[in-house]
Structures are given as C-alpha cells and as structure tokens.
Amino acid sequence: MSETHPIGLTIRSGSKIYPGTQALKNVDFDLRMGAVNVLVGENGAGKSTLMKVIAGVERLNGGTIALDGKPVVFADRTDAARHGVGIVFQELNLFPNLTVAENIFVGHEKTVGGVHIDRSAQRAVAAALMKRLEQDIDPDTPLGNLRIGQQQIVEIAKALAEDARILILDEPTSALSATEVEVLFRVIGDLKRQGVGIVYISHRLEELIRIGDYITVLRDGVITGARSMEGVDVPWIVANMIGSASKEFPKTEHHALGDEIFRVEDVSLPSPAGGYVVDHMSLSVRSGEIVGLYGLMGAGRSELLECIMAQHPASTGRLFIAGERVTERSVSGRIRRGLALIPEDRKRDGLVQIMSIRENLTLSSLGDFTRIFHLSLKAEAGKAAEFVKRMAIKIASMEHPVSSLSGGNQQKVVIGKALMTRPRILLMDEPSRGIDIGAKAEIFRTMRKLAADGLGILFVTSDLEEVLALSDRILVMANGRLTGDFPAGAAAAEVISAATPNLNKVKSS
Known part of the structure; x- marks a missing residue:
C-alpha cells in the first residue's frame, strides 16, 4: 500500500511552543500522496496546530519539514500555497459582503495583463467548481446570502481553485447536510485519483473509518499511534486517544444523591434544513448529581441547553424543577425559577x-x-x-x-x-474549554463541592476523559437524540460507540 501512496511531506522532531504550553512535542509525521491521511485526537491534542504548521500559518520552534524529500521552511500561508498546500479551516475564512466568485479567488485573483481583475474568468471557474461540487449556486451571489453549509462548500471550492497538491480539511463536514457530505466524499475520491495528498480531521469516527487510508492519533501534542487504516477499530482509536492512564480528576467528596430536582421531557428544536437539531430529548438530574452529557460536534448538546434556557422560541417540550412545571418562556424567567447556564463561549x-x-x-x-x-x-x-x-x-x-x-x-x-x-440547576457547556490543567482541576473541585451542597449539575463536554472522571451518570447524544445512558465507571469504548451510532452501518456497508 505504501508503494501506491508515496510520502510527499514529512515532519521530523517537530515542536511548537506557545506561552505556557507545548502544543507539539517531537512529532514525526508522514503525509502520503493520493491518500486520505486522517488525524484524530481530543480537543487540545495538537491537531489544528500540526495542520497550521503544514499550511504555513505557524512555524515550528524545533524540528524540520521536508517536501518531496527536500527541506523546506514556509514563511507564511501564501508561501505554503505556492508550494501546493491548501487548507480549509474549521472556522470559515470568508467575506460575507463579497460574491462567491470573489471569495474563491481572494488573494490570488485572475487578472488581465497583471493589472485588471478578470471577473468573467473568475465567474467561469467558480461556476465550474460549483458544478463539480454539485451545488446550484450563482457565482455572483453575495456570500452572506448563503446558509452556513453552502458557505462551507465555498470554502472547499476556494481550496480546490488553488490546485493544491496537499489539501488539509479541518472538520469539513461540521455544517454540511448528509447529501453535501456524500458530494464531498466523491470529490475527495477524485482528488485521490489525481494524486492529491489529503489530511482529514474530524471527530466523527464513522467518517474517518469510511474514507481514511492512514491514521495518526495525537494526545497532548504527542503522536501515540500511526498506521494504515486497514483493521483499525474503535477500541484501537480510543486506546491511543486517551491511553491507559486517565488525567487526574480524583473524587475527594462522596455524598448521597437526593431526589430528582430537574426533568426535561420531549424537548425538540426543528432544523431550518429539515428534521431536528434536538430530537425529542428527555433526561433527569437528581439533587447533588453531576450528569455529563457527551457527544461529538453537531450532536445537539449545546442547543439542548439553549432550549432549556429559553433561547430558542421555536423549541417545544416540558421542563420540571422539583416536580413543578416550568412555564416561563424568557431567559430571565428561567433564571428566577432556578436555572443558570455557563455558556460555551465565555467571551462572547x-x-x-x-x-x-x-x-x-x-x-x-x-x-x-x-x-x-x-x-x-x-x-x-x-x-x-x-x-x-x-x-x-x-x-x-x-x-x-x-x-x-x-x-x-x-x-x-x-x-x-x-x-x-x-440556582437549583447549573447547566455548564464545555466548562474547561480554553483553560490550563491547573485551572481545570480548580473548576472541577468547585463542581464537586457545589454538587455536595445539593446543586444538580448538567454539563456538556466533548472531552471523553472529563466525562468519564467527573460524572455520576453519563448521557450520550448523537444526531439530536439520546443514544446512551451509562453509570459512573462506564468503559470509554461503550461511550464512544453510543456517540457514533452510524459506525455499525459503515462497517456493514
């Protein structure tokens, strides 16, 4: 298999240090051409940093990069693009006031005589790219008029327009519908046949197992596993993602749980694209209980908390606090009844x-x-x-x-x-996001003390270790639905399997 997919880019002993943290530690990485190289790891494992290094956005503090066997140093993103490296960032990097065609060619416009922008040529190429991506989008449409999934498609078209030999896709399907995902996979198949080396980052294990040729697992800035995708299963991925030794979040306070303090029944939030973002969810929390809500990106966890806090007028369902129905339909009304939310994006x-x-x-x-x-x-x-x-x-x-x-x-x-x-119920959305390990430990001690004082806590996390170590009970969401309910001490592989219910379909197909 390695003869079919030659190594196009290598990193040896790659290190990247930010103030207060080392994001990459002596990483050795091989990127194979004509293949999908999938990259897996928890939040903060170093995946995006590694990709930014390859794309010229960041530079290594130590180690070397070689392209086709020759040492190279990318001065910046434009320099990497000149060497044939394209990237589709997880956060969209587009201008809503420009047209689709202008966004695709921003920074590398087609010109007449190197002076005037050749708008007709740009429109023609943009139209061809939209056809290739099976999208009925006019190149003259202002980008801001498109829904988020279509904007993601434009971001992908922008990378394709650069004729990249190496294409990095960071969570490319997070905003795409199932139909658009299938189109993207067909395009990826075409690119592979043309010899393009693709790096694919996703939390969705069923996607990785379906389209991956090689897999690299990162944990805390270190590569813990790298091999052909052949024979890879969920237990192997989990073992390399979290290892045998869990992070230390030891329980210091043990207390008896009280009666049910909070109940959610049949909460639903319709999706503008059809179906449901939150699909008839029901759950309960006892007094003094920490319930962890685990799921992958797009599972609907944050939206569920927002529905509970009356942030979505279109949502339906019933809430009860200590057995009494919550009828208030405003955020302030819900706060008065004893609900409080720690949002995912604290700055915003x-x-x-x-x-x-x-x-x-x-x-x-x-x-x-x-x-x-x-x-x-x-x-x-x-x-x-x-x-x-x-x-x-x-x-x-x-x-x-x-x-x-x-x-x-x-x-x-x-x-x-x-x-x-x-509050009587504390809702926490990714409470440890963007904080160091010391601050995390303090936040978790606070959560345990609050629970010991009788507060009911429902917290959302995409960190598997956190949910396993902190929770008195673990609930799992996927595709807007409850797909798992586990006691404390559940096996990591069981939790991940519940979070990826499509995995069995992929294996059987």
Whole structure:
C-alpha cells in the first residue's frame, strides 16, 4: 500500500511552543500522496496546530519539514500555497459582503495583463467548481446570502481553485447536510485519483473509518499511534486517544444523591434544513448529581441547553424543577425559577469584556442590590468580594476589566455570576474549554463541592476523559437524540460507540 501512496511531506522532531504550553512535542509525521491521511485526537491534542504548521500559518520552534524529500521552511500561508498546500479551516475564512466568485479567488485573483481583475474568468471557474461540487449556486451571489453549509462548500471550492497538491480539511463536514457530505466524499475520491495528498480531521469516527487510508492519533501534542487504516477499530482509536492512564480528576467528596430536582421531557428544536437539531430529548438530574452529557460536534448538546434556557422560541417540550412545571418562556424567567447556564463561549456570551470584574459578577443578580430605582454599590461590592473569595478568583482589584484576567479566572467569574442567582440547576457547556490543567482541576473541585451542597449539575463536554472522571451518570447524544445512558465507571469504548451510532452501518456497508 505504501508503494501506491508515496510520502510527499514529512515532519521530523517537530515542536511548537506557545506561552505556557507545548502544543507539539517531537512529532514525526508522514503525509502520503493520493491518500486520505486522517488525524484524530481530543480537543487540545495538537491537531489544528500540526495542520497550521503544514499550511504555513505557524512555524515550528524545533524540528524540520521536508517536501518531496527536500527541506523546506514556509514563511507564511501564501508561501505554503505556492508550494501546493491548501487548507480549509474549521472556522470559515470568508467575506460575507463579497460574491462567491470573489471569495474563491481572494488573494490570488485572475487578472488581465497583471493589472485588471478578470471577473468573467473568475465567474467561469467558480461556476465550474460549483458544478463539480454539485451545488446550484450563482457565482455572483453575495456570500452572506448563503446558509452556513453552502458557505462551507465555498470554502472547499476556494481550496480546490488553488490546485493544491496537499489539501488539509479541518472538520469539513461540521455544517454540511448528509447529501453535501456524500458530494464531498466523491470529490475527495477524485482528488485521490489525481494524486492529491489529503489530511482529514474530524471527530466523527464513522467518517474517518469510511474514507481514511492512514491514521495518526495525537494526545497532548504527542503522536501515540500511526498506521494504515486497514483493521483499525474503535477500541484501537480510543486506546491511543486517551491511553491507559486517565488525567487526574480524583473524587475527594462522596455524598448521597437526593431526589430528582430537574426533568426535561420531549424537548425538540426543528432544523431550518429539515428534521431536528434536538430530537425529542428527555433526561433527569437528581439533587447533588453531576450528569455529563457527551457527544461529538453537531450532536445537539449545546442547543439542548439553549432550549432549556429559553433561547430558542421555536423549541417545544416540558421542563420540571422539583416536580413543578416550568412555564416561563424568557431567559430571565428561567433564571428566577432556578436555572443558570455557563455558556460555551465565555467571551462572547458569558462576559462583557470592557466591564469590571465586580460588574460582571453581579450582572445577573442586580435586583438583589436594588431598591426601587437605587442600586446599592456597597451591597453589590460586598457580595462580589464574597464570591471572589468563594471562587478563589486571582485578582488585583475588582475594578479591573474582566479582560485582564486569565482564561481560567474568567471562567470562574462566569460561574460566580451564575451562582449569585442562587440556582437549583447549573447547566455548564464545555466548562474547561480554553483553560490550563491547573485551572481545570480548580473548576472541577468547585463542581464537586457545589454538587455536595445539593446543586444538580448538567454539563456538556466533548472531552471523553472529563466525562468519564467527573460524572455520576453519563448521557450520550448523537444526531439530536439520546443514544446512551451509562453509570459512573462506564468503559470509554461503550461511550464512544453510543456517540457514533452510524459506525455499525459503515462497517456493514
């Protein structure tokens, strides 16, 4: 098989250091041509960093890159593109006010005599690319008028327009419909036959097993497994993704669970593309229980929490707190009933960056310090100081802007703000995202203490180790539905299998 797919690019002893963390540690990576090289690993494993190095976005601190056996150093993204490397980023890198054709050729426009942009030539190539991708999209359509899945297709077309010899696809199907995924796989098959080397990153194991030729597994910046895809199964992937030794999140407080404090029945959220984003979900949480909700990207976990917090007017279903029906249809009404959400994106949805730490902490509970039209700044400051101490937030002054804090301390402010509303149920969406291991341990200790005090916690995570180590019970979502319910101590392979229900279909086809 290796003779059929020669090595086109190699990295040897590759290291990449950011302030406070080493993203890649002595990585040896081979990229084979005319094949799909799949890259697997948990969030923060170093996958995107490795791809950015290959695409010229980042440069190694140590180690070498060779292209066709010759040493090379990519000065930047444009330099890598000149060498035939294209990348489709997970975050769309497009201009909504430009047309589809203009987006495809931005930065490498077709010109007449090197002076004027040849718009008709660009439109013709863009139309051919849309036809190849089986999309009925006019090249003159402003990109902002397209739905997110179509924008993802344009991002892929942009990479194809550069005639890349090496094409990196980072979560390319996250916004695509099932039909669009099939089209993409056919295009990938064509590119393979043309000898293009493809690197494919996805959390969806059924996709990787279906289209992959070679697999590389990263864990904490180290390659833990690299081989042909032949014979690879879920247990092998899981063993290399998380290893035998779990991260240390030991339980320090054991307590009896109380009665059911929260119940969700038949919650649904229709999808604009048809079907459901959240598909008739039901679950329950007991007082003092930490329930982990695990699933892969696009499973509908975050949307479920948003439905619970009344952020989607189109959602349906029933909620109960301590057996009483929740009828409030507003976010503030749900907060008053005892629900609180720690959002996934704390900077966008959890904090006001230009406001002080004190103001952010008290933002959801200003009514506690207000008498008619008068806000007691003394009472507000006193309560904020109490929560700074309770949450062990490391600050110089409560009047400093919250943006001056580290990621871990910002997350503590978001949690403190939620706890100030005296919730009975705490919803946490990826509570450890973007914070270091020390801050994670503190957040997890806080979660356990809150549960010991009787709070019910429902937390969403895509980190398998976290959900296994922290949860009293593990629920798994896939395609908007509940696909697994496991007790604490469940096997990792069982949880991953529940998160990828299409895997058995792939194996049997």
